[in-house]
Amino acid sequence: MTVRTRIEPAPSGSIHVGNARTALFSWAFARHHGGKFILRVADTDAKRVNEENYQAVLEDFRWLGLDWDEGPEVGGARGPYRQSERFDIYREYAGKLLERGSAYHCYLTDDEIDVERKSADSAKRPPNFRSTEADEKRYADEGRPFTVRVIVPRDRTITFHDEVLGDISTDMGRTPDFVIMRSDGTPTYMLAVTVDDALMEITHIIRGNDLMASTPRQLLIREALGFTEAPVFAHLPMIVTEDGKPLSKRWGDVSVRSYRESGFLADALVNYLALLGWSLDDKTNIISRDELVKNFSLERVGKNPAAFDVDKLEWVNGHYIRTSDPKDLIEAMVDVCVRHGIPAADGDEGRRILAEIAPLLTERMKRLTETPSMVRFLFEDVTPDEKAAATIEGQGDYLAVVAGTLEGVEPWTGPAIEAALRALAEAREMKPKKAFQPIRAAVTGTLVSPPLFESLEILGKERTLERIRRAA
RNA sequence: GGCCCGGUAGUCUAGUUGGCCAAGGACGUCGCCCUCUCAAGGCGAAGAUCACGGGUUCGAAUCCCGUCCGGGCUACCA
Numbered sequence: 445m446t447v448r449t450r451i452e453p454a455p456s457g458s459i460h461v462g463n464a465r466t467a468l469f470s471w472a473f474a475r476h477h478g479g480k481f482i483l484r485v486a487d488t489d490a491k492r493v494n495e496e497n498y499q500a501v502l503e504d505f506r507w508l509g510l511d512w513d514e515g516p517e518v519g520g521a522r523g524p525y526r527q528s529e530r531f532d533i534y535r536e537y538a539g540k541l542l543e544r545g546s547a548y549h550c551y552l553t554d555d556e557i558d559v560e561r562k563s564a565d566s567a568k569r570p571p572n573f574r575s576t577e578a579d580e581k582r583y584a585d586e587g588r589p590f591t592v593r594v595i596v597p598r599d600r601t602i603t604f605h606d607e608v609l610g611d612i613s614t615d616m617g618r619t620p621d622f623v624i625m626r627s628d629g630t631p632t633y634m635l636a637v638t639v640d641d642a643l644m645e646i647t648h649i650i651r652g653n654d655l656m657a658s659t660p661r662q663l664l665i666r667e668a669l670g671f672t673e674a675p676v677f678a679h680l681p682m683i684v685t686e687d688g689k690p691l692s693k694r695w696g697d698v699s700v701r702s703y704r705e706s707g708f709l710a711d712a713l714v715n716y717l718a719l720l721g722w723s724l725d726d727k728t729n730i731i732s733r734d735e736l737v738k739n740f741s742l743e744r745v746g747k748n749p750a751a752f753d754v755d756k757l758e759w760v761n762g763h764y765i766r767t768s769d770p771k772d773l774i775e776a777m778v779d780v781c782v783r784h785g786i787p788a789a790d791g792d793e794g795r796r797i798l799a800e801i802a803p804l805l806t807e808r809m810k811r812l813t814e815t816p817s818m819v820r821f822l823f824e825d826v827t828p829d830e831k832a833a834a835t836i837e838g839q840g841d842y843l844a845v846v847a848g849t850l851e852g853v854e855p856w857t858g859p860a861i862e863a864a865l866r867a868l869a870e871a872r873e874m875k876p877k878k879a880f881q882p883i884r885a886a887v888t889g890t891l892v893s894p895p896l897f898e899s900l901e902i903l904g905k906e907r908t909l910e911r912i913r914r915a916a
Numbered sequence: 917g918g919c920c921c922g923g924u925a926g927u928c929u930a931g932u933u934g935g936c937c938a939a940g941g942a943c944g945u946c947g948c949c950c951u952c953u954c955a956a957g958g959c960g961a962a963g964a965u966c967a968c969g970g971g972u973u974c975g976a977a978u979c980c981c982g983u984c985c986g987g988g989c990u991a992c993c994a
Contacts (some may be wrong), residue, residue, distance in 0.1 A: 454994050589991055618918050626992040631994045657920060657989035688986055726930035727941040753927050756943040808955030880952035892954045
């Protein structure tokens with residue numbers, strides 16, 4: 445049996461990191477078993493879908509490096525893979541459910557449903573959304589709109605095995621009949637997901653724990669439809685905030701896109717996400733995609749919710765910034781510089797400068813977005829910020845001497861510059877920090893920059909002297 | 917309310933069949949070292965009555981029961 449897993453994102457913009465984690469686990473599981481990873485777009489609700497959001501979802505997966513074997517753009521034998529293009533299929537299966545007496549037309553209006561729900565609730569009985577046969581006929585003749593609801597067998601207890609949580613059984617006694625076709629003729633998630641998982645022969649359904657409670661209903665549909673081979677289920681613990689609340693926009697960044705834009709590397713996000721709800725052993729924190737694929741198993745997925753810790757993500761990100769391929773890193777830096785108003789970074793000269801300064805930056809960065817403020821002085825003239833100006837204040841004479849000293853430095857290299865400036869500081873009995881900060885302030889316009897001497901080397905003798913003289 | 921799930925330090929976790937755990941690793945925090953800033957790096961420290969209360973057992977974080985707390989579902993969202 446070939447393992448087939450899938451991810452089913454709703455195209456409502458850049459994907460949520462929780463979905464990214466689910467996708468990662470599904471992908472890793474498929475790859476581990478030499479199976480197929482399928483991307484299926486859950487766009488049954490026309491109200492929430494547009495082309496831009498759809499593209500954003502695909503872009504997220506591409507960026508994360510989660511390649512899919514079947515799905516949009518790559519096709520596959522069991523497509524189409526956008527649910528909006530599969531409505532005929534869902535209608536057909538809804539029809540089967542109706543024929544077999546497993547579902548019925550529900551003609552109740554929203555208000556009527558509301559009333560029935562309330563009275564059912566106070567009577568502690570399941571609501572009844574079904575009209576009498578005579579009424580049904582009359583409503584049909586009137587052309588009254590209807591939804592299709594699946595009949596829930598109230599005497600049943602549905603049991604299934606979950607690879608993460610163990611055996612789950614649910615008493616269906618109070619579960620209301622649920623809608624599978626909206627009154628506009630489109631299917632709901634419940635129908636679409638069930639039919640597609642069956643038709644696409646998904647063997648392992650790996651998804652968030654928020655969907656666990658929907659499993660019994662999906663099993664009911666499968667059963668009624670005669671899909672006898674049940675897939676393996678694995679419900680992943682939720683990703684939450686530090687106080688156990690669901691990740692919401694109010695809390696902070698929740699989309700893959702926002703992490704990408706705020707300076708995180710795809711490898712780092714993937715690595716960090718792999719650690720939320722899964723672990724290799726008692727000490728591994730850094731794990732590559734390959735190692736993840738090689739070692740991933742549902743057995744090692746935890747049961748309890750995991751808090752998203754941006755601090756740890758930053759630490760992981762710092763590691764990847766320090767170890768990733770310089771070429772890729774430069775491109776990422778160019779991108780972030782351009783986005784932060786340093787267009788000059790994009791170009792051969794810009795890349796050359798970044799390549800020179802990069803080794804000095806990588807060992808002190810947690811996020812790529814720290815780049816612009818650290819390299820800006822190399823691309824444009826600077827005006828000292830408030831603190832830098834305060835440091836320069838009253839150092840005119842000293843800076844003039846510094847300029848004179850640097851004038852004679854030859855060749856213009858970091859070590860030579862350092863030797864000259866240290867000698868000067870010593871001669872004037874100045875502490876290194878006292879001696880170097882004014883120079884940093886004059887040249888970079890800030891009090892925080894890459895290492896000074898190398899920075900001066902890269903800036904060039906001419907521009908260095910010019911800036912120091914101007915500050916003096 | 918009903919159905920279902922979860923509960924090891926601030927956080928992620930290790931702890932597969934009870935003893936090697938008076939609980940290991942990592943992030944974060946604090947201190948020291950290094951040091952031209954910021955970091956990185958090195959060393960060290962604090963931090964968990966394993967949610968709580970009962971059992972079972974020679975022995976429990978690991979098994980059983982109860983309680984509490986948290987979360988999900990209960991939509992013509994997914």
